[in-house]
Amino acid sequence: MTDQIDFLKAALRKKQSELARGIRSHSAELSVGEGEHDVLDQMQNMIRRDESVAFLDVLTRTLADVDASLLAMNEGSYGMCADCGEPIATKRLLAIPWASHCIRCQEAIDHGNHGYAAVPRWDEAA
Ligand SMILES: [Zn+2]
Numbered sequence: 001m002t003d004q005i006d007f008l009k010a011a012l013r014k015k016q017s018e019l020a021r022g023i024r025s026h027s028a029e030l031s032v033g034e035g036e037h038d039v040l041d042q043m044q045n046m047i048r049r050d051e052s053v054a055f056l057d058v059l060t061r062t063l064a065d066v067d068a069s070l071l072a073m074n075e076g077s078y079g080m081c082a083d084c085g086e087p088i089a090t091k092r093l094l095a096i097p098w099a100s101h102c103i104r105c106q107e108a109i110d111h112g113n114h115g116y117a118a119v120p121r122w123d124e125a126a
Pocket of ligand 1: 082085086103104
């Protein structure tokens with residue numbers, strides 16, 4: 001594991017800047033298109049906007065995971081499942097360096113039978 005930490009750290013740093021760039025460009029996209037009066041244009045804009053918001057949401061969440069992983073590396077707690085505390089398989093970390101859960105806990109979360117209270121999304125909280 002220790003011989004792979006540098007590789008994983010580099011992968012996380014790369015992902016971090018990619019995500020930051022993606023977030024910046026999608027945020028910029030959301031702020032253009034004001035002042036269009038054609039109904040069709042407006043509708044197309046709304047659809048694009050919805051897609052951008054959904055995509056932005058994914059980027060923001062992933063960036064939070066990437067940041068948390070880099071922090072955990074500094075603290076020496078990287079690679080531990082946030083739930084059960086067991087080490088996350090190296091193979092999984094090499095595939096997804098920002099994984100915060102072991103495969104078992106992640107599957108439980110994905111299937112929603114975990115008692116894991118997901119933070120409500122801003123658009124579901126209303
Ligand atoms: Zn776990």
